[in-house]
Amino acid sequence: xxxxxQTPKYLVTQMGNDKSIKCEQNLGHDTMYWYKQDSKKFxxxxxxxxxxxxxxxxxxxxxxxxxSPDKAHLNLHINSLELGDSAVYFCASSxxxxxxxxxxxxxxxxxxxx
Amino acid sequence: EDKVVQSPLxxxxxxxxxxxxNCSYEVTNFRSLLWxxxxxxxxxxxxxxxxxxxxxxxxxxxxxxxxxxxxxxxxITATQTGDSAIYLCAVYSAGKxxxxxxxxxxxxx
Numbered sequence: 303x304x305x306x307x308q309t310p311k312y313l314v315t316q317m318g319n320d321k322s323i324k325c326e327q328n329l330g331h332d333t334m335y336w337y338k339q340d341s342k343k344f345x346x347x348x349x350x351x352x353x354x355x356x357x358x359x360x361x362x363x364x365x366x367x368x369x370s371p372d373k374a375h376l377n378l379h380i381n382s383l384e385l386g387d388s389a390v391y392f393c394a395s396s397x398x399x400x401x402x403x404x405x406x407x408x409x410x411x412x413x414x415x416x
Numbered sequence: 417e418d419k420v421v422q423s424p425l426x427x428x429x430x431x432x433x434x435x436x437x438n439c440s441y442e443v444t445n446f447r448s449l450l451w452x453x454x455x456x457x458x459x460x461x462x463x464x465x466x467x468x469x470x471x472x473x474x475x476x477x478x479x480x481x482x483x484x485x486x487x488x489x490x491x492i493t494a495t496q497t498g499d500s501a502i503y504l505c506a507v508y509s510a511g512k513x514x515x516x517x518x519x520x521x522x523x524x525x
Binding site: 335337343344345346348350357393403404405406407408409410 | 429447450454459460461464504513514515517518520
């Protein structure tokens with residue numbers, strides 16, 4: 303069973319569209335994350351979220367919004383897509399109350415904005 | 417602002433060589449430092465370090481943390497072509513994580 307799953311794997315869309323990427327974890331973790339990895343392979347955190355707190359990286363445009371219907375899901379919604387949004391987006395989860403900070407990553411979603 | 421700096425940014429070696437990857441950090445409320453390996457897909461966990469001077473070891477890989485000088489190193493001995501990857505260092509502080517830009521290691525046959 304996949305621990306952290308993301309859909310879709312690939313997403314190709316036009317500038318200006320609104321799109322969502324879904325993430326689900328079956329590890330029972332209390333915290334989930336979204337990362338963006340650009341073409342230079344730099345991994346940057348966008349959001350971390352648990353049922354108590356949403357922490358937003360202040361450099362993330364407000365066109366990006368995380369939505370969590372329940373503890374096992376953290377979806378990423380992007381409004382008015384721009385060319386510069388093209389990247390691989392990784393979801394991850396961890397259990398902050400455990401003795402380890404290990405994050406488990408999903409397989410990634412490659413977003414291409416045309 | 418929290419900062420994590422990895423060096424070198426890229427490294428090319430031959431099979432059998434030993435490499436040392438560096439990670440220095442400046443964060444408030446340090447909690448732990450983690451190393452990840454990323455090949456073609458998502459990052460995978462290597463080590464978590466919370467205490468100074470205690471070496472973590474897994475096969476040919478080892479890592480150690482110096483909380484006084486605020487850095488960690490990742491050693492890989494007898495490198496193999498399968499070690500080619502991006503190695504990411506991440507520091508966890510209260511409520512957030514900061515990743516370095518990674519070191520791209522290429523091991524040639």
